[in-house]
Structures are given as structure tokens and as C-alpha cells.
Amino acid sequence: MTQDISVPLQGAAAAPRVKGARKALGLGSLLAVAIGLVVSQGVMVLMLQGAGIAGLGFIVPLGLAYLLALSYAFSFSELALMIPRAGSLSSYTEVAIGQFPAILATFSGYIVVAMFALSAELLLLDLIIGKVYPHALPSMTVAFGVLALFTVLNLLNIDIFARLQSVLALVMVVVLLLLGFSAVGHENAAPIASLSLEGWNPMGFGVLALTALAIWGFVGAEFVCPLVEESRRPERNIPRSMIIGVSVIFFTISLYCLGALLMVPQEELASNGLPHYLFATAVFGETGQLLLVTAAITATCSTLNTSLAAIPRMLSGMAHNGQAFPCFKRLSARTGAPWVAVLFVAAITGLPVLLMGVDSINLLLIAAALAWLLAYIIVHVDVIVLRLRYPDLARPFRTPFYPLPQVIGIVGMLYAVWHASPSPELTLQIFASAGVVLGIVSLIAVLWIKLVMRKPLFTPEPIEKALNPDQV
Known part of the structure; x- marks a missing residue:
């Protein structure tokens, strides 16, 4: 597959260093990657539901989520520039706290997230097209059709979005800003004073219990880290891209939510499964429906395509490092695609769609947020451990006010995990869904490390393995 910033996760298990790699990516390209996860219907839905539940008060969990995002941006920046390789989470964690946390963090932060979040994206796409074009297609036809299409394209190693990912990320941010600004100035918008600042x-x-929901809008900025070897002035641009990226997202989501509160009754935002449909229709009428369908198709296809391109290559890299089943190393003789890994990711994406249905969208998205938060907590622990074990190691970026961002990040994310559900009835389902999957992953990881890799679970690898992999 041609190297492109649309697939920043290639080999999260530590791809080999490419000598003389061209430093092609500047701040603009890295910023597009950092905000790329805004290209998601899940974000558009969850943020408006949060605003519907809390009104203007949603700015509190949104602000806390922004601070937690800054904390993980600091941690990832320090690690990426201290261990400047095209690896990422697994590379950092195995030299900090051992093989088991490395495998758990990588699966939790990417494979399990894909299982839940991509399923939710497909369900949302099916739902929104069914809403705008009722009775056009049987239920789930769109969801499984799109999944099948992009599975085949990735088996053929065809990336139809390779040159468009940065543009798509920008377009989706522009769509959210357009909705927000248009609503604020709309002739039918309620006056801002009507939102009752007194009872805001x-x-x-x-x-505060909505923090786990709010943080879904800020995850993924660390996708710039595996691009460190191809970045110009990475010591400046890697941290800046993440910090500016989450700041842009905070402003965009805040305006988007404010506009929705001015145009749609708060109770409808909270209870409707497609609040972005209500918002777009209220602002632009039937034109808004067309805009939303186009954005939904673009967002879901782009997100699904990127994941089906990146995550199988991550699994292939882990298999080459002995951290995953050897079958994931198999490549198609004709196309070079990691076909076993592609089929595996497609299968775990389709399974929740098949078993859970449209009523489970919120459950899937929040469960995905929990899995991602677990990975971020491990990253914060990595920074603290490596500071203690290697205090004199060169760090082109050092976390400001260390260790406060890490401590705040860990405590805040644990709080968000504990209060993950906006409604008590969902709590058990969310923890059960995420817990069962992570439990299975943990059991397999323990057996694999002990019986196949024959290594201790929590003994760190030598730092030389990460810094100079070709010489170890």
C-alpha cells in the first residue's frame, strides 16, 4: 500500500525504521490527521445528545474532555519524540511496563474501538438513509453493503480515499461550523438569552457524568505520532498539531451544539436517535437532508476505509513481532493486502451490527470510548514510568508541569470510565459489552505471552529495542 497520511497506524507494533525517509509532512498535513476523527457520525450524534441532556451545561463536560485531550496530547508528544519511530502505542508500552500492557493497550485503543465504533457508524448510516429515503431498501442493507464493498476494496488493496482524507477531514469540520454559524444567525433561531443563563x-x-460521552469528540489526535519519521521539524509540529487539533475540535463542537440548542427543542436532541438530522433539517430544510446524507456517506465510508486499511496492517505488524497470531502475517500474493487481518477486522465490525441493531448505537459508541480511555490511561503511565527509569534520556518535548497532566489525565479518565453512562439503565450494558470483549482480549494476551512468546507479562523490554530495533 502506498504510504499516505490517511493510514497513520501502519504497524503500531513497531514498523521498521525507514532510513532516509523523506520529511514531507508539515504542520498543515499533521493537523489534518489530528482532526481526522471528527469525520464521524458518532461525534455528530453524541455531542448533540449531550447538549440535549445538559443544555448549556454541556460546556462543562466538553471543557473537561478538552483538558483530558490536552493531557494525552502531551503524553503522546513526549513518547513519540523520545522514541521517534513509526510504531506508537505498543512500542512505547512494551519498554515501559511490559508485553501484556502493550498488547492490551493496542487492542483496547484500536481493535476493540473499531469493533464498537465502526459498527455504530454503519448502523447510523443505515438509519439516516432509511430516514431520508424510507422504504427504499430493506433494513441493514446499506450497513452490510458498505462493509462488504470496503472489505473487497481493501482485499484488492485499493484505497479510493488515499488522496482525499485530509480534504474530507476539513470538509466535515466545515460542515459542523456551517451548521453552527448558520443556526446562530438563522431567522428562526431562538434568542441566546432564551437558553436561560441563570439556569444554564x-x-x-x-x-460531570457526561464527560465520557463528551470525550468521544476528542479521541484520535495521536494518529499523528506514527508519522514522526516523515514529519518536518517533528519536535515542534507533532505537539502543535495535536494541541491545535483538539482546540479546533473544542471550538467546532461548542458552536455546533450551541446552534442546535437554538434551533431544536432540547428534549428532542436528547431523545432522538438522529439529532443531527433534526438540526440540519431545521437550518436548511430539505437541502439540509441532502447535505446530511452526503456528509454521512462520506464520513462513514472514509472512517471505515481508513480503519480497514490501517488496523489490519497493525495486526500484521504485531504478528511479525510475535504479539499476535501468525496468520495475520499472511499477505495476498497478488495484491499484497494482509487478507486474513482484513477479513478479521471486517468480521468483528459486522458482528455487533448483526447481533445488536440500531437500538445499540449509543451503547456501542460509549463502550468504544471506554476502550480508548483505557489505552490513554496506559499512555500516561508509560510517561511516568519512563521518566523514573530513564530520567536522562533525550526528550525533545517534555510535558509542561509534569507530572500534573499525567495525574489529572489518569484521574479524570478513570472518573469518566466510572461514570460512563448518561443513563443508569445503560451502565450495566456498557460495562458488560466492553468488559466481556476486553476480558477475552486479556485472557488471550496472557496465554499468548506465557505459552507462545514465553516472556513475563510485566517485564519491560530494553529501551534499545525501541530506539534501535535493527540492532537488537
Whole structure:
């Protein structure tokens, strides 16, 4: 597959260093990657539902999620520039706290997230097309059709979005900003004063429970880290791209939510499964429906394609490092695609769609957020451990006010995990779904490390393995 910033996760198990790699990516390209996860219907839905539940008070969990995002941006920046390889999470964790956390973090942060989040994206796409074009197709036809299409394309090693990913990320941010600005100035918009600043946060401290929901809008900025070897002035541009990226996202989502509160009754935002449909229709009428369908198709296809291109290559890299089943190393003789890994990712994406249905969208998205938060907590621990074990190692970027961002990040993310559900009835289902999958992953990882790799679970690898892999 041609190297492109649309697939920043190639070999998260540590791809070999490419000597003389061209430093082609500047701040603009890295920023497009950092905000790329905004290209998601899940973000568009969850943010509006949060605003519907809390009103203007949603700015509190949104602000906390932004601070937590800055904390992980600091940690990833320090690690990526201290171990400047095209690896990422697994590379950092195996030299900090051992093989088991490395495998768990990588699966939790990417494979398990794909299982839940991509399923939710497909369900949302099926739902929105069924809403705009009722009775056009049987239920789930769009979801499974799109999954089958992009599975085949990736088996053929065809990436139809390779040259468009940065543009798509920008377009989706522009769509959210357009909705927000248009709503604020709309002739039918409620006056901002009507949102009642006096009672702006009716939930009180209870609004903090929405932090896990809010953080879904900020995950993924670390996708720039595996591009460190191809970046110009990485010591400056890697941290800046993540920090600017999550800041742009914070402003964009805040305006998007404010516009929705001015155009759509708060109760409808909270209870409707497609609040972005209500918002777009209220602002632009039937034209808004067309805009939303186009954005939904683009967002879901782009996200699904990127994941089916990147995650199988991550699994292939882990298999080459002995951290995953050897079958994931198999490549198609004709196309070079990691066909076993592609089929595996497609299967785990389709399984929740098949078994859970449209009523499980929120459950899937919040479960994905929990899995991603677990990976971020491990990253914060990596920074603290490596600071203690290798205090004199060169660090082109050092976390400001260390260790406060790491401590705040760990505590805040644990709080968000504990209060993951916006409604008590979902709590058990969310923890059960995420817990069962992560439990299975953990069991397999323990057996694999002990019986196949024959290594201890929590003994760190030598730092030389990460810094100079070709010489170890």
C-alpha cells in the first residue's frame, strides 16, 4: 500500500525504521490527521445528545474532555519524540511496563474501538438513509453493503480515499461550523438569552457524568505520532498539531451544539436517535437532508476505509513481532493486502451490527470510548514510568508541569470510565459489552505471552529495542 497520511497506524507494533525517509509532512498535513476523527457520525450524534441532556451545561463536560485531550496530547508528544519511530502505542508500552500492557493497550485503543465504533457508524448510516429515503431498501442493507464493498476494496488493496482524507477531514469540520454559524444567525433561531443563563446547568455536579460521552469528540489526535519519521521539524509540529487539533475540535463542537440548542427543542436532541438530522433539517430544510446524507456517506465510508486499511496492517505488524497470531502475517500474493487481518477486522465490525441493531448505537459508541480511555490511561503511565527509569534520556518535548497532566489525565479518565453512562439503565450494558470483549482480549494476551512468546507479562523490554530495533 502506498504510504499516505490517511493510514497513520501502519504497524503500531513497531514498523521498521525507514532510513532516509523523506520529511514531507508539515504542520498543515499533521493537523489534518489530528482532526481526522471528527469525520464521524458518532461525534455528530453524541455531542448533540449531550447538549440535549445538559443544555448549556454541556460546556462543562466538553471543557473537561478538552483538558483530558490536552493531557494525552502531551503524553503522546513526549513518547513519540523520545522514541521517534513509526510504531506508537505498543512500542512505547512494551519498554515501559511490559508485553501484556502493550498488547492490551493496542487492542483496547484500536481493535476493540473499531469493533464498537465502526459498527455504530454503519448502523447510523443505515438509519439516516432509511430516514431520508424510507422504504427504499430493506433494513441493514446499506450497513452490510458498505462493509462488504470496503472489505473487497481493501482485499484488492485499493484505497479510493488515499488522496482525499485530509480534504474530507476539513470538509466535515466545515460542515459542523456551517451548521453552527448558520443556526446562530438563522431567522428562526431562538434568542441566546432564551437558553436561560441563570439556569444554564440544571444538572449541577451531575453534569460531570457526561464527560465520557463528551470525550468521544476528542479521541484520535495521536494518529499523528506514527508519522514522526516523515514529519518536518517533528519536535515542534507533532505537539502543535495535536494541541491545535483538539482546540479546533473544542471550538467546532461548542458552536455546533450551541446552534442546535437554538434551533431544536432540547428534549428532542436528547431523545432522538438522529439529532443531527433534526438540526440540519431545521437550518436548511430539505437541502439540509441532502447535505446530511452526503456528509454521512462520506464520513462513514472514509472512517471505515481508513480503519480497514490501517488496523489490519497493525495486526500484521504485531504478528511479525510475535504479539499476535501468525496468520495475520499472511499477505495476498497478488495484491499484497494482509487478507486474513482484513477479513478479521471486517468480521468483528459486522458482528455487533448483526447481533445488536440500531437500538445499540449509543451503547456501542460509549463502550468504544471506554476502550480508548483505557489505552490513554496506559499512555500516561508509560510517561511516568519512563521518566523514573530513564530520567536522562533525550526528550525533545517534555510535558509542561509534569507530572500534573499525567495525574489529572489518569484521574479524570478513570472518573469518566466510572461514570460512563448518561443513563443508569445503560451502565450495566456498557460495562458488560466492553468488559466481556476486553476480558477475552486479556485472557488471550496472557496465554499468548506465557505459552507462545514465553516472556513475563510485566517485564519491560530494553529501551534499545525501541530506539534501535535493527540492532537488537
